[in-house]
Amino acid sequence: MAWDEWEQLKAKAAQNQSARMQLNHVTPDNGGGESTRGDLTVHQEDLSAIGSAAHELRQDFSRFSDHARMSSIKAAGGLKTEGFDIGAALDHVAERWVDQVQSLLDACAHISNHLRYTENQHAADESYIAGTLSSISQLDQGFDERKGS
Template identity: 30%
Template sequence: MTWDEWERIKADASTRQATSTQLNQLAPAAGGGVNAPDLASCPAAKKAAAKAIGQDLEPGVARDGRHAAEQMNTTVKEFGPKDGYGWDTSGALKRAHKTWESQVKMLLGRLASEKALLSETGAGFRSNDLGIAAQLTRQSRIHGV
């Protein structure tokens, strides 16, 4: 590598660093995204996300999970013993499917949890704010005068 190439690489790196996103700075005043509030501060976005989880994701995962279970049960049965002998694949598929079913159940539980948290966040923030205000009011010397 020549000296000129090295200087060009350093210049490119410093240009990229200057224009890249840094993690040690505050988010833009309008939130993340293009002049729109981000999910953390936009009740409408949280409500829409909770609705999408409840109406799209949860039913889709449950439906697809049932479909996959039906297909897997059919496949396990086909590979299973008919005349006393069966394929080793049948038992392996059955064990793999059991693991997969538990993962689908965990995913559905996680989706339900996330949906509930998105729905409750606004109430939680209000409750925290009121509690803090009550604490400050009790501790304030000026307010008690």
């Protein structure tokens, strides 16, 4: 590599350096005047509605899926009695159905319980914060009284 070629490469690298990407920085404005930083907002009504829907889905699906399972088992038994090999296959499907139903029921219960816990925890946090702020307000009032304000 010749000296001139080396100097050209260094100059080109220096020019490109100003346009490189920075990964440790978020631009303060995304061009639309809105901040690129978002805040998580949780409303108790939303948590309660989702938790209730999950609980209701669990109750309804448990009841209706049992009807499907029982019908499948009855049909499988009838087919096996008549000598059809598909009866054993249907019985196998009914067994797998039970496993899948249980997975869905567990997931619904988990969602419902977690949202109920989250709702209760947020209420406890709100109460704690209100109590803390109230205490600070009372302290300030006491200092103001002592100063004669």
